[in-house]
Amino acid sequence: MRNRSNSLVAEDCLLRPASTTAYVAVVDYVCSVFPVRRDGLLGPAPTSAYVPMVIPTRCLHTSRFSITTPCTNVAELIMRDFGQFSNKTALIDGKSGETISFCELENDVIRYADFFRRVGIRSGDVVCICGSNTMEFAHVFLAATGIGAAVTIANGQLTSLELSDQIKISKAKFVFATEDTFRKCQEALQLTNNSENVFQIDHGKLSTMLSSSIHVDRSAFLNYDVSDDDVALVPFSSGTTGLPKGVELTHGNLTAQLSQIRHPTVLPLTPGDDRVITMLPMVHIAGLMIGLLNPLAQGATVVILPKFVPEDFLHAVEKYKGTFSLLAPPVVNFLANDPMVDKYDLSSLRDPYSGASTLGKELTKKMVHRLKLDGIRQGYGMSETSPVVMTDPPGNKQYGSIGRPIPATTTKLVDPNSGDDLTKPGEHGEIWVKGPQVMKGYLGQSQSTQEVITTDGWFKTGDIGYFDKDGNYFVVDRIKDIIKYKGYQIAPAYLENILMSHPSVREAAVIGEPVGVYGEVPRAYVIPSSPVSEETLINYVNEQVAPYRRLRGGLVFTKEIPKSPSGKILRRLIGQKQA
Structure with a gap:
């Protein structure tokens, strides 16, 4: 059993809590502003201990709550x-x-673990x-991580080529697909020269291969002998520098995060009472x-819907008396405005909780009023x-805010130009984060990892x-150029590379x-090298990418694309020049 209070050394952050409460506490966080001392200590000191003339200060916000992770x-x-x-219900097919x-x-997970071992999945392997x-x-994730393997999760909207890239990068040994992506996964595996290791998991397809005569002893089939630093999950992210990267999340990251989320100040749930609608x-x-x-x-019980379909979601909340759901901003907009909502009992x-992108204050108020809610909480990550x-503290109605640090987490703002820590409310800076949930790094990309994680453990979010x-935080802009559409991340560089592969495109x-409320859609600006139509280029891109990555914002021919002296595209100037 490990206690994690995210205790910070003075050299790193100038904050060293001696217990779960330190310095000036406001609700569930601590904000400390103090001068940097030459001797690295805190509190009163002789004048000689301070840096002469220039005395920088730092402001950190940290939760006053620690967490305990009882296992690895x-x-x-x-x-x-x-x-x-x-005998309580764990899962419901909505x-x-x-x-x-x-x-x-639990019995099914043990049977899956036995099957995984029989087909050759071992500790340290990756499955998709x-x-x-x-x-x-749930079965695949728990069985795979339970025997020491890692899981990479792939969006079903990816093309077979995009999926094959993720399989190659993550070195996934097997793919577990649903019916709607099974053929695509087969095609992707053929591109990786491994066309046999794909299994369909829904509609009982995989269950026919499982043994029915296993003694249900969890310890006999699951191998919990992993370290905090062993990788458990590899989602793919556009990161802060463009092209998709595998994010290495360890067992330590995930056990810490689950311990943080269940804290009373975050998202506590009641066994047998709460029913989570997941779409x-x-x-x-x-x-x-x-x-x-x-x-x-x-x-808690999880009611699973394949995707968000308005009627299906409303019906599930009413039928199963859903108490909690994670809502993307477009769903909040639907609940606030669509007449269909009035036909269902959502009491x-x-x-409810929202993430992916910041909710507008007026939209939030409208949904809360319509559904007669106490409020809707927002989070950031x-x-x-x-x-x-x-996340918002319970009862907080600071709509538009992303809240305050969750337990065992510290945040600060840094001037992206000077690198100085910012100390005053209202000053705009890059959000930096430190905590046990911060990734191990980008898979196979040490340079990219070093660009976003400092030597003393701070993660630069790019926001x-x-x-x-x-102490309530607000997101106003992004340093990174990632486009967020309906919660999906779209890397401009990815689409630019496809455009640049067309013979008629110069830049x-x-x-x-x-x-x-949907966020942003990609719009391309192109300098042609030979005659070509906008429609031709749009189709050229859209045929090669997942639907959410399509050029829904259109394509514009231009004579100039603004760049910095180093050749970096100055995206913020493009819209200004066109306007």
């Missing part, structure tokens, strides 16, 4: 209380109505899950961790942070924000075009 393997942490929940109890889920949401996501893709870090694994670890919803970093006098740049 993430599967063990999730399943450790299954015996207590036993379309068919099929249910699985915690006892049945690709497809739409299904109950078997956010579980191939997305938030859908997997918040929508599936966290509820299971706390003994069971108590504590990314794949590289497992994913949650900050510009500020905090107010109460290309892609920026995000705002489209309200």
Whole structure:
């Protein structure tokens, strides 16, 4: 059992809590502003201990709560209380109505683990899950991580070529697909010269291969002998520098994150009482961790929908009396404005939660009023942070804010130009994060890792924000150029590379075009090298990418693409020049 309070050494952050409460506490965080001393200590000191003339200060916000992680393997942490929940319902297929109890889920995971070993999956191997949401996501994840293997999650909208790239980078040995992506996964594996190791997991396809005569002794089939630093999950992210990268999340990252999320100040759930409606893709870090694994670890019931379909979601909330759901901004917009909502009883919803991008204050108020909620809480995070970093404290109605640091987490703002820490409310700077949920690094990309994680453990998010006098954080812009559309991340460089491969394109740049609650859509600016139509280039790109990556913002021919002296595209100037 490990206690994690994210104690910070003075050399790193000038904050050294002696207990779970330190310095000036405001609700659930600590904000400390103090001068940098030459001797690295805190508190009063002789004048000679200070740096002469220039005395910089630092402002850190850290939760006053620590966490305890009772075990190392993430599967063990999730399943450790299954015996207590036993006959309570763990999973419900929101379309068919099929249910699985915690006892049945545990037995199934053991059978999956046995099957994995029989087909040659070993500790340290990687398996891939690709497809739409299904109950078997839980089986594959828990069995794989339980025997010491890692899981990479792949979006079912990827093309076979894009999927093959992820399989190659992650070195996935087997792919577990749903019916809608099975053929695509086969095609992707053929491109990696490994065409046999794909299994369909939904509709009972895999269950026919499982042994039915296994003695249900968890310890005999699951290998919990892993270290904190062993990789458990590899989601793919555009990162802060462009092209997709494998994010190495360790058992230590995930056990810490699940312990953080279940804290009373974050997302506590009641066994047998809470019912979580999950339609956010579980191939997305938030859908997997918040929508599936966290509820299971706390003994709550998860109602799984393949994807967001308005009628299906509303029906599921009404039928199963859903108490919690993770809502992307477009869903919040739907709930606030669509007449269909009035036809359903959604009164069971108590504590909906939103992430992916910041919600507008007026839209939030409108949804809360319409559904007669006490409020809707917002959070902040990314794949590289497992994913949650900050969230609204319970009862906080500071709409538009991403909240405050969760337990065992510290945040600060840094001037992206000077590198100085910012100390005053309202000052805009890059959000930096430190905590046990911060990734190990980018898979096979040490240089990219060093660019975003400092030698003393701070992760640079690439997001510009500020905090107010109460310590609430707000995101206002991004340093990184990632386009966010419906919660998906789209790397401009990825689309630019495809455009540049066309013989009629000399230069290309892609920026995000705002489209309200959906975020942004990609718009391309192209300098042609020979006559070509906009339609030809748009089709050229769209045929090679997943639907969410398409050039929905169109394509514009231009004579100039602004660049810095080093040749970097100055994306912010493109829209200004066109305007």
